[in-house]
Amino acid sequence: MLLFVPPSAAQEILPGIELECSRSYITIDFGEDSSPEAELIDCILTNDRPYVEDVALEYVSEDIEVTGPGSLTVEGGDDVSFQVIIDLDSGLSPQTYTLNITAEVVSAVGIPMGFLTDIEEWLVEIEIIEYTNCDVAYSMNSLNVGAGENALFTASYSCESNVDKELDVEVHLVEKNENYESAWESGFNVISEKCTVMITEGDGFENCEFELTTPSNIDQNFEGCLIVLDERKLTAGSCQNENSLEFIVEHRDSGLINGVGGNISALEDYNISEEQVLVAGGGFVALSVLFITVVRYRRR
CATH class of the missing domain: 2.60.40.10 (Immunoglobulins)
Known part of the structure; x- marks a missing residue:
């Protein structure tokens, strides 16, 4: 069975x-x-x-x-x-x-x-997930230039990624105590060549040299920072929140009279008062008028 x-x-x-x-x-x-x-x-x-x-x-x-x-x-x-x-x-x-x-x-x-x-x-x-992590190291802790002088500095830009790519590296200008980058003041311009970091086989590195012009007619010191970022970020954040380089453009007195009753800076070093300058200027104008009158009279 x-x-x-x-x-x-x-x-x-x-x-x-x-x-x-x-x-x-x-x-x-x-x-x-x-x-x-x-x-x-x-x-x-x-x-x-x-x-x-x-x-x-x-x-x-x-x-x-x-x-x-x-x-x-x-x-x-x-x-x-x-x-x-x-x-x-x-x-x-x-x-x-x-x-x-x-x-x-x-x-x-x-x-x-x-x-x-x-x-x-x-x-x-x-x-x-695709990723790219980058970091920057500056060649100095702070950069001080006089108004009208060019600002030069170097930044080392390094990246890690799991894809091969090229990234343009750019400099951003942010004023002190501002929360983010705004329109640059007239006179600040980047004149250096474009810097590009090439990432291959997991990483990339480039030493970038930057040069900026600065305005010559500022009324007071410009205080802020320079921030180096790649093209993925169009606008920089604050100097405190970004990896930044302190940047100061120092105001320079021109030594000229800024209008009647204005500031006479360089002439004060020679003990010349504003009244003396005005009297001398008036005398010069009077002599000029007298000279022109005499020339016209003789031509008649």
């Missing part, structure tokens, strides 16, 4: 394992300041059979470094937890990678069973 075993009962008798993990989708952004060096996935193996099983584990992923236990023993009616570690490489190209975690019962109560069991799988998608 033949004994008929229902399919459901057979499934309970034959070796088998259940695999479940905590994550099926992971997003990695190396552009964030707090980006981790590794990602963890918690997994659990469940054995609902009445006997002990030896389970082989495998991790398959192209270009992604993954570590975890190679095998585990799970008692009958019990479960075992384990962790999968994804080692992150900031040089990974921006795209979605696939990690396949597999579990297979290779023996039960010491008897090889791999040919009788199905392979359990857990699929994890890992998305790598």
Whole structure:
């Protein structure tokens, strides 16, 4: 007499394992300041059979470094937890990678069973976001020039990225205590050549030389900062919030009279008063008128 075993009962008798993990989708952004060096996935193996099983584990992923236990023993009616570690490489190209975690019962109560069991799988998608991080270092702590003089300085611009690209590097001018960059005052102009940083195989570096003209007719000192940024940011923030170089343009007295009753700066150094200047000027005008009158009289 033949004994008929229902399919459901057979499934309970034959070796088998259940695999479940905590994550099926992971997003990695190396552009964030707090980006981790590794990602963890918690997994659990469940054995609902009445006997002990030896389970082989495998991790398959192209270009992604993954570590975890190679095998585990799970008692009958019990479960075992384990962790999968994804080692992150900031040089990974921006795209979605696939990690396949597999579990297979290779023996039960010491008897090889791999040919009788199905392979359990857990699929994890890992998305790598495009990023570019850049930083600047200035050749000096502050820059002081006189009004009308050109301002020159050097800045080292370095970048890390997971894509190859070129970035134009530009200088921005921000006044002291302003929250952001506004229209430049007349007389400030960039006359240096364009600086470009080329990023290849993960990084790029360039020493940029900048030269600016400054206005010669300012009434007081200009105080602010210079900020070097790449083309991704069109307007700079405040001097306090950006990596900036202190910049001061010093007002210079012209030594001329700015209107009647105005400021006479240089002449005071020679003890010449405003009244003396006005009297001398009036005398000069009177002599000029007399000379012209005499010339016209003689021509008649």
